[in-house]
Amino acid sequence: MVVNRRLARSMNMEIYSRRLETFRVTENIGRRPRSYGVDLRNRQCECRKFETIHYPCAHIVAACAKVNLDVEQYVDDVYTLERTLRVWENEFPVLPDLSMWEVSPMTFDLIPDRGLRRNPRGRLQSSRIRNEMDIREKFDGKRCGIYRLSGHSRNKCLNRNFHFGQSSGSG
Numbered sequence: 570m571v572v573n574r575r576l577a578r579s580m581n582m583e584i585y586s587r588r589l590e591t592f593r594v595t596e597n598i599g600r601r602p603r604s605y606g607v608d609l610r611n612r613q614c615e616c617r618k619f620e621t622i623h624y625p626c627a628h629i630v631a632a633c634a635k636v637n638l639d640v641e642q643y644v645d646d647v648y649t650l651e652r653t654l655r656v657w658e659n660e661f662p663v664l665p666d667l668s669m670w671e672v673s674p675m676t677f678d679l680i681p682d683r684g685l686r687r688n689p690r691g692r693l694q695s696s697r698i699r700n701e702m703d704i705r706e707k708f709d710g711k712r713c714g715i716y717r718l719s720g721h722s723r724n725k726c727l728n729r730n731f732h733f734g735q736s737s738g739s740g
Contacts, residue, residue: 570625570640577631587636594628607632612643624648 576598583593590609595602605615605628612619618626623645625633633640646652688694714723721727 570630573625573627573630576627577634580627580631582631582635584635590632590636592632592635594631596627609633609638609643619643 576596579597581595581597583595585591585593592607592609593604594607595604607614607628609629609632614620614626614628616626616628618624619629625640625643629643630640632638633643711722712719713721713726715726715728
């Protein structure tokens with residue numbers, strides 16, 4: 570609830586209908602703002618967290634703060650201390666000793682799938698799915714370091730002795 574209250578402070582609220590208790594909550598978390606519809610009367614939020622876990626999400630907290638409602642009334646009874654204590658007041662039977670357990674014999678044999686085993690020899694195979702980012706541009710071999718032409722290198726350049734600033738290597 571503390572985290573939801575902190576998130577609710579950074580949200581913008583629009584009241585659609587005070588009588589129907591419907592709101593539009595805009596959160597500015599992340600790259601672009603997202604907008605969610607909140608219906609307090611029907612206990613619904615478009616983020617679906619409120620309906621799923623029956624606990625107020627940050628959008629519900631923001632809507633309650635806008636109209637001065639107590640957000641605690643939207644917490645489901647399953648989260649109350651009374652309900653938790655009622656679950657644990659039951660006595661659990663003591664388990665018998667492990668040697669007394671009745672265990673049925675195995676009716677089938679587990680056989681490993683050899684196709685799923687990793688090959689211990691050779692280079693590891695990549696399991697990454699390749700896409701257009703992995704395609705390399707076509708490279709046409711070595712290029713001359715002097716003229717940037719393909720087909721020969723700087724060492725085999727026919728004009729290397731005539732280019733200023735380059736040594737011929739023979740002195």
